Amino acid sequence: MNYLGAGGAAALTLVALTAPASAAPTETVLYGFMGGKDGSYPQAGLLLDTSGALYGTTYDADGNAACKIGGCGTVFKLSPPAGGGTGWTKTELVSFRMKKHGAYPAAGLIGDASVALYGTTQGGGGLRRGAVFKLTPPAAGTTAWTETVLHSFKGGTDGQYPLAGLLAGANGELYGTTGSGGATNHCANGCGTVFQLTPPATGKKSWTETVICTFQGRTDGAAPAGGLVADASGALYGTTPVGGGSPNCSDYAVGCGIAFKLTPPAAGGTAWTETVIHRFEADNGANPVGALVMDASGALYGATELGGSATNCLDGCGLVFKLAPPAAGGRGWTTTLLHHFTGSEDGQFPEAGLMMDSSGALYGTTQLDMGGFGRGTVFKLTPVAGGASWTKTVLSYLSDGGAQAAASPHSVLIENANGVLYGTTNGGGVAGKGTVYEVAQ
Secondary structure, three states: OOEOOOOOOOEEOOOEEEOOOOOOOOEEEEEEOOOHHHOEOOOOOOEEOOOOOEEEEEOEOOOOOOOOOOOOOEEEEEEOOOOOOOOOEEEEEEEOOOOOOEEOOOOOOEEOOOOOEEEEEOEEOOOOOOEEEEEEOOOOOOOOOEEEEEEEOOOHHHOEOOOOOOEEOOOOOEEEEEOEOOOOOOOOOOOOEEEEEEOOOOOOOOOEEEEEEEOOOOOOEEOOOOOOEEOOOOOEEEEEOEEOOOOOEOOOOOOEOEEEEEEOOOOOOOOOEEEEEEEOOEOOEEOOOOOOEEOOOOOEEEEEOEOOOOOOOOOOOOEEEEEEOOOOOOOOOEEEEEEEOOOHHHOEOOOOOOEEOOOOOEEEEEOEOHHHOOOOEEEEEEEOOOOOOEEEEEEEEHHHHOOOOEEEEOOOOEEOOOOOEEEEEEEEOOOOOOEEEEEOO
């Protein structure tokens, strides 16, 4: 993305940068993918169950012959060591096969009370335009998980190529986004959609898909790549990395991206209402790729991959922002910039969404560090008493872990009950094909 600078006022909060007390690596690689049938290049975050096992996806399994170029991706489980053990055990739950099945899962998973898993694939499905799938755990006495495609995207008005994971609704419905498809007014292949999948009615088998928002590009958003978050009223919130109409960004859809709200239909209605709650203008961030996270007050937090005030990166090194909802009777959301990344030891290009812990601290990753030559960072932003500023701490420089360390994190982090953070990287490990890693605080 190329942009020229200035535009769009936003509140700026100065923060202090605190370096780690020691240069020793704090991250541990739990598993390094080897390619072939083992899978490779995980792009998404992980799901943690009550036993401490981790579930995730790999985008490309390399050697799967059902895909003409590389593999179609996998879903895996990593089980923690048994008492006294040291190594985590990886189990492949499914290997995607293209054709009518999914292929190339770029997003993470969600689970339900029956321990079934749900996710999306960027390719595959009946028309190879992406799919929503369900994985049902093995029946008693068996070991095989069962994959069911709940919806195959058709392209056009239906949307295509979902990059983000799913959000579960209150009544079992699923919500998600597609990166293209929908209206083609200002985007050659459509500017993307938000969709709803409703479970089968009693006695039926098929899920029902409804497109609840079609992005238009230009002053509206385009090409959503992150997932959704919901408030207590059922309204949905998300971002698009381009669109919005800013003249400071020159992407095909014109703009540095938006944050949006989708309000459910009024009683008796069917149409959802889209509201652009923030337009990114380069100096206040550009290219918000990841999902938003919401606090108890309804404020939203996220990161932009580019933009900000730093001059050490061609298009800005990225930033972390907060969007506070309107006060009673008000209309506009209030934007606060919590941290501008500067490159070098501060890190640069935070592509993933953020995680918030019970104290309100934020955790995230940057793709690079050390002026763009490192493997990325894991960072923490802690609100200072009174909320006037935030303190940034680099918890781990992934490059400190040596040649087999994790590298290039693209995924949101998760935390267990002991404060251990888990994530995936698209590179690093013994074979350079990605890792699952932990950072103990």
